[in-house]
Amino acid sequence: MLKNRITALVIVTAIAFSLAACGGGGGAANTYEIALVTDLGTIDDKSFNQGSWEGLVQYATENKITHKYYQPTEQSDDAYLSTIELAVAGGAKVVVTPGFLFQVPIYNAQEIYPDVNFILVDGVPQDENFVVRIDSNTVGITYAEEEAGFLAGYAAVKDGIRTLGFMGGMAVPAVVRYGYGFVQGVEFAAQEEGLGSGSVRMNYFYTGGFSATPEAQAMAAAWYNDGLDAIFACGGAVGNSVMSAADQAGKKVIGVDVDQSSESSTVITSALKGLSVSVYDCLEDYYKGTFPGGTNVIFAAKNDGVGLPMKTSKFEKFSQADYDAIYEKLKSGSIQLLKNEDANGNEIKLEMIPVNAVALQSYN
Numbered sequence: 386m387l388k389n390r391i392t393a394l395v396i397v398t399a400i401a402f403s404l405a406a407c408g409g410g411g412g413a414a415n416t417y418e419i420a421l422v423t424d425l426g427t428i429d430d431k432s433f434n435q436g437s438w439e440g441l442v443q444y445a446t447e448n449k450i451t452h453k454y455y456q457p458t459e460q461s462d463d464a465y466l467s468t469i470e471l472a473v474a475g476g477a478k479v480v481v482t483p484g485f486l487f488q489v490p491i492y493n494a495q496e497i498y499p500d501v502n503f504i505l506v507d508g509v510p511q512d513e514n515f516v517v518r519i520d521s522n523t524v525g526i527t528y529a530e531e532e533a534g535f536l537a538g539y540a541a542v543k544d545g546i547r548t549l550g551f552m553g554g555m556a557v558p559a560v561v562r563y564g565y566g567f568v569q570g571v572e573f574a575a576q577e578e579g580l581g582s583g584s585v586r587m588n589y590f591y592t593g594g595f596s597a598t599p600e601a602q603a604m605a606a607a608w609y610n611d612g613l614d615a616i617f618a619c620g621g622a623v624g625n626s627v628m629s630a631a632d633q634a635g636k637k638v639i640g641v642d643v644d645q646s647s648e649s650s651t652v653i654t655s656a657l658k659g660l661s662v663s664v665y666d667c668l669e670d671y672y673k674g675t676f677p678g679g680t681n682v683i684f685a686a687k688n689d690g691v692g693l694p695m696k697t698s699k700f701e702k703f704s705q706a707d708y709d710a711i712y713e714k715l716k717s718g719s720i721q722l723l724k725n726e727d728a729n730g731n732e733i734k735l736e737m738i739p740v741n742a743v744a745l746q747s748y749n
Contacts, residue, residue, distance in 0.1 A: 416476025417453035419445050422468045424484045425460050433483040436643050436660025437506050444668040465490035495520040504667045509681050521678040526663050529685035530559050531566030531724040532715050533656035536693050537639050538570025544703040548613045550588040554595040554620025561725040563619045575737040585738050595621030605630035646697040654698035659690040686715035
């Protein structure tokens with residue numbers, strides 16, 4: 386779902402990637418009103434930077450607002466703050482920062498630059514001791530990953546898959562929510578299908594990092610060799626390891642965060658966060674004078690903030706009508722899901738699905 390606005394991003398992306406010198410729409414004084422500060426990745430990383438940049442470019446282009454992106458020289462709080470300083474010095478009134486690594490830098494920047502507004506994607510400002518403070522010039526954007534994971538697990542079982550795996554990266558809250566939602570979606574679909582207890586099985590594991598490693602690929606290969614047909618790869622570059630294993634085994638992968646169908650032919654669908662939509666909406670709020678500063682805005686099914694990319698998904702049985710029906714149930718609130726804050730460190734109790742490898746553990 387995720388609104389038809391995303392269709393326009395196909396055009397906007399071409400514009401975004403043709404912009405010279407890290408920016409576009411520069412004015413006579415070479416100032417840029419909207420800025421994006423990347424992490425160490427680039428704006429064509431097929432992940433958080435790209436999704437956030439596309440939403441920014443779409444809004445800025447439609448409204449003829451100058452805009453530019455800035456890339457830090459290293460991954461550190463100081464480097465991120467220095468790059469934010471460059472953006473502010475360059476005329477930025479709004480600074481978008483994608484990724485939870487910006488939580489501490491924005492915690493500080495919101496106080497240093499009270500006249501600049503900040504949009505922190507996939508996080509909330511917090512200090513080194515995890516104390517959260519969201520000032521009136523800042524909005525934190527987080528996502529209902531449990532709903533995106535639910536949709537992916539539900540669709541996989543509805544499509545006929547009966548052996549699945551969840552391979553997460555670090556067990557940070559967002560990753561845990563993806564996994565919790567995934568197993569609940571699998572369970573929900575198994576019950577709807579009237580499958581017997583144990584007829585669907587799952588492996589579940591956190592690799593402990595977000596990098597592609599030989600170890601992650603070896604584990605994915607072992608899972609596939611043991612009979613698993615699809616793995617939800619939920620750990621950044623861990624997905625590349627899983628995709629490599631799936632390619633060799635002739636098996637399937639479920640991607641994460643953005644549409645990863647172009648990454649590998651093994652990707653049958655992806656659990657999406659509406660990165661572009663959420664940045665676009667927050668910019669629109671800012672220029673309308675309704676910027677939700679001082680709050681954490683959650684993008685979920687109810688505001689079309691999560692979903693599956695049905696146009697590029699490779700389902701054999703699961704249809705658009707099936708998707709629309711389950712999405713509406715999430716949107717209306719008729720399906721209530723457990724997430725990391727709710728499970729309190731205990732296993733989510735499942736009736737149909739035996740889960741192997743590790744206990745479902747909560748990391749608040």
